[in-house]
Amino acid sequence: DTEVTQTPKHLVMGMTNKKSLKCEQHMGHRAMYWYKQKAKKPPELMFVYSYEKLSINESVPSRFSPECPNSSLLNLHLHALQPEDSALYLCASSLQGTDWGETQYFGPGTRLLVL
Amino acid sequence: RKEVEQDPGPFNVPEGATVAFNCTYSNSASQSFFWYRQDCRKEPKLLMSVYSSGNEDGRFTAQLNRASQYISLLIRDSKLSDSATYLCVVTVSYNTDKLIFGTGTRLQVFP
Numbered sequence: 612d613t614e615v616t617q618t619p620k621h622l623v624m625g626m627t628n629k630k631s632l633k634c635e636q637h638m639g640h641r642a643m644y645w646y647k648q649k650a651k652k653p654p655e656l657m658f659v660y661s662y663e664k665l666s667i668n669e670s671v672p673s674r675f676s677p678e679c680p681n682s683s684l685l686n687l688h689l690h691a692l693q694p695e696d697s698a699l700y701l702c703a704s705s706l707q708g709t710d711w712g713e714t715q716y717f718g719p720g721t722r723l724l725v726l
Numbered sequence: 727r728k729e730v731e732q733d734p735g736p737f738n739v740p741e742g743a744t745v746a747f748n749c750t751y752s753n754s755a756s757q758s759f760f761w762y763r764q765d766c767r768k769e770p771k772l773l774m775s776v777y778s779s780g781n782e783d784g785r786f787t788a789q790l791n792r793a794s795q796y797i798s799l800l801i802r803d804s805k806l807s808d809s810a811t812y813l814c815v816v817t818v819s820y821n822t823d824k825l826i827f828g829t830g831t832r833l834q835v836f837p
Contacts, residue, residue: 642823653813653827654770667823701769705823715825717769 614638615718617702623724624692632687632721634702643685644715645677646701654701660685661707692725699723727752730828732814738834743804747831749797749814759790761799762813764830770813773799804835 615636624630634643642661646654659667660679674696676688685702699722703715732749739745751759759776774781776788776797787800797814814828 644823653829654825655827656824659823661823669824714772714775717771719769 615702615704615716617700617718617721619721620719621722621724623726624689625726626692626694628692629688629690631689632700632702632723634685634687634704634718635683636704636716636718637683638704638716639682639706640704640716641682641707642705642713643679644703644705645675645685645687646703646717648699648701648720650698658687689723692723694725697723697725728829729753729826730814730816732812732828732831734829734831736832736834738836739804741804741806741835741837743835744800744802745804745833746801747799747812747814747833749799749828751795751797751814751816751826753816753818753826754795755818756795756816758817759788759797760815760825761786761788761797762815762827764811764813766810770827773812801833804833806835806837809833809835 618633645657648654656669657671658677663679674691678686699720701720702718705713705715730751761773762770763773764770774783776790778790780789785802789798811830811832813830815825
């Protein structure tokens, strides 16, 4: 089973709302990632968790707050977002996150619209 | 200069055609190389890794030239289902967790 699931599929939120994006994998992977993809642009890395510890934060604004409750789950908490944060948010996982050449498996993404 | 550059296309080709995509990368510390495929409104999926010796998977052939910092993907006998955006992806030796994506090349195969 090479599946990464994400919920919700679509999300519309106001700038004062608080919401969370969820990601789950049951492949035994120990590295999980959040990417942001704007229309007609490639994905851009936001955060990396390796063995449930935050290992990379690509200077993401604090209105995005990641959380890794356990090795299978990754959340992205959203608060006070701006309209320019509207994008497709992709979660990915890989075996360990420490070995070059590892395949990252992507979830289907959450399409977020901030009004 | 972008770290990974690709011709955005679109490449419009008939079924059965052979099409080649090129990609250049600027960081000499780049260590791993991949081609991902992304269908419209879907997530990226790994198509193949790229090795210095070149590698082939069915109709797809990938080549890497480290000296020229150049990667290519050749698709033979194009199918309608090959229509997608092809993303050139690299990682660097000091940050192997981070996939650095090119802007992607759009391929449209027509009947």
